Amino acid sequence: MSENELFEKESELMIPFFKRLPVTFKRGKGCWLYDFNGKKYLDLIAGIACVSIGHSHPEFISRVYEQMRELMHVSNLFYTEPQIRLAEKLKEISGFDKFFFCNSGTEAVEAALKIARKVTGKKKFLALENSFHGRTMGALSITWKEKFRKPFEPLIQEVEFCKFNDVDDFLGRVNADICAVILEPIQGEAGVYEVSKEFMDAVFEEKERYGYLVIFDEVQTGFCRTGEWFAKDHFGCSPDIMTMAKAMASGFPIGGVAVTNEVANKIEISEHGSTFGGNPLACTASLATIEIMQKENLAENSRDMGGYFRKRLAELGFEARGKGLLIGFDVGDAKALVSKLLEKGVVANNTSDTTIRFAPPLVITKDEIDFAVDALEECL
Numbered sequence: 515m516s517e518n519e520l521f522e523k524e525s526e527l528m529i530p531f532f533k534r535l536p537v538t539f540k541r542g543k544g545c546w547l548y549d550f551n552g553k554k555y556l557d558l559i560a561g562i563a564c565v566s567i568g569h570s571h572p573e574f575i576s577r578v579y580e581q582m583r584e585l586m587h588v589s590n591l592f593y594t595e596p597q598i599r600l601a602e603k604l605k606e607i608s609g610f611d612k613f614f615f616c617n618s619g620t621e622a623v624e625a626a627l628k629i630a631r632k633v634t635g636k637k638k639f640l641a642l643e644n645s646f647h648g649r650t651m652g653a654l655s656i657t658w659k660e661k662f663r664k665p666f667e668p669l670i671q672e673v674e675f676c677k678f679n680d681v682d683d684f685l686g687r688v689n690a691d692i693c694a695v696i697l698e699p700i701q702g703e704a705g706v707y708e709v710s711k712e713f714m715d716a717v718f719e720e721k722e723r724y725g726y727l728v729i730f731d732e733v734q735t736g737f738c739r740t741g742e743w744f745a746k747d748h749f750g751c752s753p754d755i756m757t758m759a760k761a762m763a764s765g766f767p768i769g770g771v772a773v774t775n776e777v778a779n780k781i782e783i784s785e786h787g788s789t790f791g792g793n794p795l796a797c798t799a800s801l802a803t804i805e806i807m808q809k810e811n812l813a814e815n816s817r818d819m820g821g822y823f824r825k826r827l828a829e830l831g832f833e834a835r836g837k838g839l840l841i842g843f844d845v846g847d848a849k850a851l852v853s854k855l856l857e858k859g860v861v862a863n864n865t866s867d868t869t870i871r872f873a874p875p876l877v878i879t880k881d882e883i884d885f886a887v888d889a890l891e892e893c894l
């Protein structure tokens with residue numbers, strides 16, 4: 515199929531949910547993508563913070579391939595080894611006790627909400643302004659953007675939004691009816707904004723008094739993206755529930771929920787489930803991803819290269835937010851800049867009309883960052 519045919523057939527065949535950039539990638543290697551014509555692009559978005567070990571990682575390919583030959587899916591009617599091995603590894607890197615696997619970020623959030631209601635016996639969620647938690651009905655209810663939410667109401671009614679990093683607003687809203695406070699420790703889709711230490715302290719200080727759970731949505735910030743295994747590690751705090759997905763298996767679909775034993779002890783058989791969730795192939799893809807991250811010290815590289823990237827951006831006059839290789843900064847016209855960068859062979863993403871987000875593979879090097887910054891400079 516030619517690229518033009520592809521563009522035409524897409525509008526003929528696909529439900530028009532997506533506005534795509536005018537490029538079609540054929541293959542990828544490391545931090546680089548190659549289009550239909552063989553043109554090379556530096557990937558600064560990694561499939562929206564998913565392909566952290568880089569495209570076509572040889573060890574990842576061979577382990578997934580081996581598992582596919584052996585066994586791909588049997589359902590959760592049975593015990594499977596890759597699922598247990600993955601849970602064991604997640605326990606080691608996250609400090610949580612027990613896990614449930616699903617197929618996406620939004621599903622992980624759905625499971626977290628259901629668990630919180632079951633465990634507390636309460637209904638009301640407190641989320642933050644500018645939050646993004648997913649597109650299914652439950653996750654959408656706690657997602658801030660009206661444009662995403664409004665057409666689909668009524669959603670979960672028992673939701674309040676607290677002003678971002680506003681401790682007084684939080685203290686004014688929190689009470690004994692709150693089932694859970696859910697937040698992204700660093701808001702990704704909002705344009706990379708960190709929750710402040712003061713706000714985080716307040717969330718944990720009021721927890722005992724009002725008997726709510728704290729849920730961290732680490733779908734975007736997990737798996738070394740911010741320079742630690744999880745963004746919670748920067749804050750040194752222990753939420754009751756944590757969601758994960760995006761980089762969990764390098765773009766292979768899988769999501770997960772992590773909980774403490776205290777939470778898990780109040781869950782009963784059949785209260786949640788999934789047909790595909792945690793199947794041998796997805797779990798092998800995730801375990802391979804995590805072990806590659808360990809072997810290649812990607813948390814450290816995320817910290818170091820994140821620091822270098824911010825320094826280089828500062829030289830161009832940009833004030834970059836975020837931690838590790840989750841980077842957000844403001845420009846005049848972000849859409850135009852993304853298009854110009856694409857022409858220069860750099861794939862970037864804008865989270866709004868004025869905000870650029872970079873979330874490159876965590877294997878990125880200084881030379882590659884220099885390539886990106888040179889291209890950026892030429893676009894200004």
Ligand SMILES: *Cc1c(COP(=O)(O)O)cnc(C)c1O
Nearest residue numbers: 618619620646647648731733734
């Ligand atoms: C991407 C994202 C989601 C939704 O994940 P999907 O896999 O797209 O359903 C939820 N929460 C956060 C913080 C995200 O960044």
